Amino acid sequence: MTSKHSSYKEPLIQYLVFLADTNLILSQRNSEWCGHGPVLEQDIAITNITLDLLGQARLLYQYAAELINKENPSANETEDTLAYHRLEREYKNLLLTELPKGDWAVTILRQFLYSVYQQLLYTELLNGKDKHLAAIAEKSLKETHYHVKWSSEWVLRLGDGTPESHARMENALLSLWMYTDEMFIAAAYEDKSITGIAVTELKKEWLTRVSAILQEATLAVPSDDLFMQTGGKTGVHTEHMGYILADLQYLQRTYPGANW
Amino acid sequence: MKTTSGHIINEAFVLDLLAKIPDPEIPVISIIELGIVRDVLIQNNGVTVKYTPTYSGCPAMDMISMQIKLALKEAGIENAKLEQVLSPAWTTEWMTETGKRKLEQYGIAPPNPIGDSDKPRCCPHCGSINTQLLSQFGSTSCKALYQCLSCKEPFEYFKCH
Numbered sequence: 001m002t003s004k005h006s007s008y009k010e011p012l013i014q015y016l017v018f019l020a021d022t023n024l025i026l027s028q029r030n031s032e033w034c035g036h037g038p039v040l041e042q043d044i045a046i047t048n049i050t051l052d053l054l055g056q057a058r059l060l061y062q063y064a065a066e067l068i069n070k071e072n073p074s075a076n077e078t079e080d081t082l083a084y085h086r087l088e089r090e091y092k093n094l095l096l097t098e099l100p101k102g103d104w105a106v107t108i109l110r111q112f113l114y115s116v117y118q119q120l121l122y123t124e125l126l127n128g129k130d131k132h133l134a135a136i137a138e139k140s141l142k143e144t145h146y147h148v149k150w151s152s153e154w155v156l157r158l159g160d161g162t163p164e165s166h167a168r169m170e171n172a173l174l175s176l177w178m179y180t181d182e183m184f185i186a187a188a189y190e191d192k193s194i195t196g197i198a199v200t201e202l203k204k205e206w207l208t209r210v211s212a213i214l215q216e217a218t219l220a221v222p223s224d225d226l227f228m229q230t231g232g233k234t235g236v237h238t239e240h241m242g243y244i245l246a247d248l249q250y251l252q253r254t255y256p257g258a259n260w
Numbered sequence: 261m262k263t264t265s266g267h268i269i270n271e272a273f274v275l276d277l278l279a280k281i282p283d284p285e286i287p288v289i290s291i292i293e294l295g296i297v298r299d300v301l302i303q304n305n306g307v308t309v310k311y312t313p314t315y316s317g318c319p320a321m322d323m324i325s326m327q328i329k330l331a332l333k334e335a336g337i338e339n340a341k342l343e344q345v346l347s348p349a350w351t352t353e354w355m356t357e358t359g360k361r362k363l364e365q366y367g368i369a370p371p372n373p374i375g376d377s378d379k380p381r382c383c384p385h386c387g388s389i390n391t392q393l394l395s396q397f398g399s400t401s402c403k404a405l406y407q408c409l410s411c412k413e414p415f416e417y418f419k420c421h
Contacts, residue, residue, distance in 0.1 A: 041394060041395035041397070041405060042395070044395065044397050044398065044399070044405075045395055045396065045397035048397040048398075048401055049397070050317075051315075051317035051318075051319075051401060052315060052316055052317045052401065053317070054317045055313075055315060055316030055317025055318065056316045056317070058316070058317075059316055059346070132346075134347070135346035135347035135349075136346055138346065138347050138348070138349050139313070139316055139346045139347070139349045139350075140316060142349055142421055143315060143316060143401075146396060146397075149396065150396055150397070
């Protein structure tokens with residue numbers, strides 16, 4: 001089953017939607033911590049990061065909608081129709097972002113793995129082919145630096161903490177690692193000829209930065225022959241995705257166009 | 261071009277209106293003092309205000325753009341447009357000195373110049389330099405939480421950005 005949204009084939013539009021979806025779904029997941037963080041300051045921290053991700057997603061959706069409407073004047077897309085009206089297979093977010101929030105170790109580690117990647121990717125986007133996307137990246141990067149710093153500190157604190165926190169970080173690493181390779185496998189719309197970025201080449205630097213923190217946190221870097229799961233970039237999601245969308249889209253599906 | 265009440269619309273007139281719009285989260289400073297207004301263009305068919313958002317997800321941005329439109333409309337400017345400028349990204353360097361002073365009087369430690377240490381100069385309550393970071397993230401995206409080790413009071417610090 002598809003909706004009209006599947007008809008937007010322009011690679012740049014698909015790429016923007018991929019970037020936006022990834023941030024949107026991670027922010028949706030992180031927002032589950034709102035009011036449930038381990039201590040007040042960290043509850044505020046994770047929700048602040050969530051808000052940054054959501055804000056970045058908005059800028060990306062707004063730009064995608066603008067490009068879609070330019071091509072198809074009757075499309076009437078907005079940031080909201082893109083965020084709320086699509087079907088599961090039309091979302092292109094990384095699988096990593098849709099996994100359940102788990103315990104604090106899983107949430108921290110996922111944020112860390114993603115933020116380091118986002119920092120590298122968006123730094124490349126500054127010199128990418130599209131000027132407006134470069135401007136969005138420039139704006140976002142200032143925020144991503146805080147995310148990397150905060151999540152790195154927490155990986156150290158938990159990994160090199162108590163036997164309990166260390167064990168939880170080991171579990172988190174085992175359950176999340178298989179979803180990391182997807183970041184560096186380019187989808188068709190992500191080809192260097194379109195974005196100006198060779199995403200495959202970012203892996204080495206990502207691994208160096210991630211390994212440095214993991215090692216300092218006394219955590220073993222998983223071996224590179226582990227099975228790696230992919231699919232999110234092309235819309236093939238895990239069983240968790242439907243539940244997120246049910247939550248995320250409920251209001252707009254029940255009361256289309258609702259506003260406040 | 262004139263307003264509906266006959267006042268001549270020029271850049272100074274519009275900037276004056278904008279200087280009366282408070283930041284919704286920190287109402288002691290105006291959006292001009294916050295440094296988010298980039299440009300005001302007066303054209304034959306209307307007024308365009310160019311602005312730069314502080315943080316991407318800051319919920320105050322939607323409120324601010326609504327307040328700008330309202331203020332211009334109330335002043336009798338019928339055709340007002342807003343344009344978001346993302347690059348160069350907003351920086352605390354654009355905050356005015358008056359804005360920084362007002363923040364401090366309000367109890368928020370103002371941002372240091374970029375390149376200086378990213379730590380509040382002193383406690384806005386007692387002036388002590390003996391302070392410590394509680395959290396990099398505060399009640400809004402733009403602030404961090406600190407505590408003064410002299411007067412023991414917690415306070416907010418507007419992060420260098």
